[in-house]
Amino acid sequence: MILRAAWVVPVSSPPIRGGFVRIAGSRVVEVGEGRPPAGKDEAIDLGAAALLPGLVNPHTHLELTGYAGQAPAGPFWPWISQLIRLRAAPGQVQREQQGVRDGAWLSLRAGVTCVGDISRRNLAWRVLKGIPIRKVCFVELLSLADDPPRNSGELRSELDAVEEDALLTAGVSPHAPYTVPAGEIRAAVELAHTRHRPWTTHWAETREEVAFLAGQPADLPPLLTALMAQCGVMSPRLAPMECLSLCTAGLAPGLLAHVNYVAQEEIAVLASTGHSVVYCPRAHRFFGHEPHPFMSLRRAGVPLAIGTDSLASNHSLSLLDELAVLDAATGGALGSAELLRLVTIDAARALGLGDRIGTIEPGKQADLAAFPCDARGDPVAALIAQAPAASAVWVAGERVV
Numbered sequence: 272m273i274l275r276a277a278w279v280v281p282v283s284s285p286p287i288r289g290g291f292v293r294i295a296g297s298r299v300v301e302v303g304e305g306r307p308p309a310g311k312d313e314a315i316d317l318g319a320a321a322l323l324p325g326l327v328n329p330h331t332h333l334e335l336t337g338y339a340g341q342a343p344a345g346p347f348w349p350w351i352s353q354l355i356r357l358r359a360a361p362g363q364v365q366r367e368q369q370g371v372r373d374g375a376w377l378s379l380r381a382g383v384t385c386v387g388d389i390s391r392r393n394l395a396w397r398v399l400k401g402i403p404i405r406k407v408c409f410v411e412l413l414s415l416a417d418d419p420p421r422n423s424g425e426l427r428s429e430l431d432a433v434e435e436d437a438l439l440t441a442g443v444s445p446h447a448p449y450t451v452p453a454g455e456i457r458a459a460v461e462l463a464h465t466r467h468r469p470w471t472t473h474w475a476e477t478r479e480e481v482a483f484l485a486g487q488p489a490d491l492p493p494l495l496t497a498l499m500a501q502c503g504v505m506s507p508r509l510a511p512m513e514c515l516s517l518c519t520a521g522l523a524p525g526l527l528a529h530v531n532y533v534a535q536e537e538i539a540v541l542a543s544t545g546h547s548v549v550y551c552p553r554a555h556r557f558f559g560h561e562p563h564p565f566m567s568l569r570r571a572g573v574p575l576a577i578g579t580d581s582l583a584s585n586h587s588l589s590l591l592d593e594l595a596v597l598d599a600a601t602g603g604a605l606g607s608a609e610l611l612r613l614v615t616i617d618a619a620r621a622l623g624l625g626d627r628i629g630t631i632e633p634g635k636q637a638d639l640a641a642f643p644c645d646a647r648g649d650p651v652a653a654l655i656a657q658a659p660a661a662s663a664v665w666v667a668g669e670r671v672v
């Protein structure tokens with residue numbers, strides 16, 4: 272099959288005006304300019320469109336899609352208390368399974384062909400397995416929870432239950448250093464390391480978390496503090512990145528969500544570890560955090576990516592919407608090519624999929640998204656400014672939207 276479009280944006284090289292992509296089976300076999308000889312191939316002319324690698328959202332919780340708009344914007348702790356109440360209501364499992372389904376299709380229609388999705392009860396992968404989206408299904412370890420997995424033994428069983436396939440990779444996610452004891456975080460990362468699977472965690476998300484880790488008085492909700500003590504979550508009396516080293520030294524690097532609060536001197540330490548950081552600009556704004564250290568992390572060479580987090584703290588699952596906010600917040604300092612990399616190849620690398628997706632190149636999977644675009648100038652800048660829905664989407668060479 273040959274796809275022709277007004278613009279082809281390979282990401283690994285500059286946009287091609289009047290380009291084409293030839294696909295055989297699940298893979299891209301040729302990328303070029305002009306009209307290729309069609310031969311036996313079916314040719315589809317997408318017209319005034321930009322054809323991009325499918326976008327990659329490395330941090331989301333699709334099971335929370337159904338809670339959109341139900342916990343008000345504002346500080347993190349009241350929000351999470353409200354979310355816990357919502358999640359405890361009867362019918363939760365069905366509601367969250369439906370949320371995974373809805374969230375996956377919202378993502379595909381926004382041109383997102385791969386998600387790094389975190390699931391609390393490990394229910395998402397069963398739903399996602401039947402949906403033609405590429406996914407890393409992270410099983411979430413939460414020691415404070417009523418349901419498994421609450422420790423690394425239960426995590427191992429849940430990880431073993433995930434049925435991987437060509438589009439589905441299993442991973443693990445110890446939730447955060449205030450909800451999982453440090454020893455259990457390390458055991459979870461060791462599990463990922465020995466199985467050669469990706470891992471992710473929420474780290475340095477709030478000021479209160481950082482104070483707790485340092486052994487300073489932390490203004491955490493009293494109920495949470497009591498649960499933490501009960502579950503053996505103790506302060507390591509360390510800065511966030513020192514605590515992270517304790518949990519991950521000598522093991523394969525992972526993906527840290529947020530890292531909103533990190534001291535300047537810790538950023539060099541972080542850069543030396545190889546961990547990636549996923550920043551979620553609109554969720555960050557939703558919680559009213561202080562400005563994110565994104566530009567300092569970038570200067571230090573920390574691998575970065577952009578994600579949406581869940582619809583319980585965001586207005587859409589569109590990564591183009593996310594880039595528009597990032598572009599404004601950074602005063603246009605990044606340029607359209609770098610912005611696009613943050614939601615394609617950089618995000619793919621952060622999920623351990625950089626050799627398979629994230630660019631349009633021969634040999635890579637044909638995960639592609641076409642967006643309406645009649646720009647004469649920079650097509651990527653036009654897409655970020657307008658954030659349209661995708662007009663057509665392919666995953667592993669199959670058209671899904």
Ligand SMILES: [Zn+2]
Pocket residue numbers: 330331332473528580581
């Ligand atoms: Zn999250």
